[in-house]
Amino acid sequence: MLSFFTIIFIFFGGIAGGLLSSVASMASLASYPVLLAVGIPPVYANVTNDAALIWTGIGSTISSLKELKGHWKQVAFYAMFTVLGSILGCYLLLSFPSKVFEKVVPFFIAGSGVMVIVSAKHHNLEPHKRPLWQEIFYIAALLAMGVYTGYFGAAGGVIVLVLLTYITNEKFIVVNAIKNVVCGLANLVALIVFAFTSHIYWLQAIPLAVGMFIGGYLGMDILKVVPAKYVRVFIAALAFIQAAYFFYKAYML
Structure with a gap:
């Protein structure tokens, strides 16, 4: 059984993770270390974190x-690719070690941080018809990010946010809302797969999930009152911090 203080610690870690997820797509900056701190081994902490993450998506969606x-058709269309990719990613994770991605992850994350800022200029332009090859490229990238989410997942939400920013011409808060649903569904698929193939620490996952639901709900309320340019800078800063952390793990240890 978990102690009362452990439950409270995990719960508040979940709130922090939910806020970070809905606002900056980086829940694991808060939730993953919390699970490690309460004694869950790294591999199972990652799986348990996935089990709780879907509640962030539910909270932010509500x-x-x-x-x-008016955007549910878009959500369904984009989610179709990320969910298919997530299934394939889970299969790859069960078949091959995640070490394959560790060397390139820091550069993906740092690049996404840059693109979050650059993408603001994209929305200052008038909507225009993109060539077919560009549409296919973006959709293929969404599929690839679904694979990445199921296989490794670090800061995958940020990269999906960047892709959706270029695919759509919607306001930033709308794009972020679509991202939360799309990534939530990809995480749900990963959870279903891992529930049958790995070990989830449900006692820890439940208070974490409750906290994430609350944080996810509050995070979207924050986005409604904070100017998008400040949110972009905040997301980019966290992306660079996380990129530096994963670079250190991959190349310095």
């Missing part, structure tokens, strides 16, 4: 129903 109105 909080952003107004922004999602």
Whole structure:
């Protein structure tokens, strides 16, 4: 059994993770270390974290129903590719070690941080018809990010956010809401797969999930009042911090 203080610690870690997930797509900056701190081995902490992450998506979705109105066809279309990719990613994770990605992950994350800022200029331009090859490239990239989410997942939400920013011409808060649903569904698929193939620490996952639901709900409310340019800078800063951390793990240890 977990102690009361352990439950509270995990719960508040979940709130922090939910806020980071809905606002900056980086829940694991808070939630993953919390699970390690309570004694869960790294591999199972990652799986348990996935089990709780879907509640962030649920909380942020409920909080952003107004922004999602009229965009559900887009959500279904983009989610189709990320979910298919997530299934393939889970299969790869069960077949091959995740060490394969560790050397390139820091550069993916740092690049996404740059693109979050650069993408603001994209939305200042008038919408235009993209060539077919570009549409195919972006959709293929979404599929690849689904694979990445199921296989490794570090800061995958940021990269999906960047892709959706270029695919759509919606406001930033709408794009972020779509991202939360799309990534939530990809995480749900990963959870279903891992529930049958790995070990989830459910006692720790439950208070973490409750906290993430609350944090995810509150995070979308924060986005409605904070100017998008400040949110972009915040996301980019966290991306660079996480990129530096993964670079250190991959190349310095």
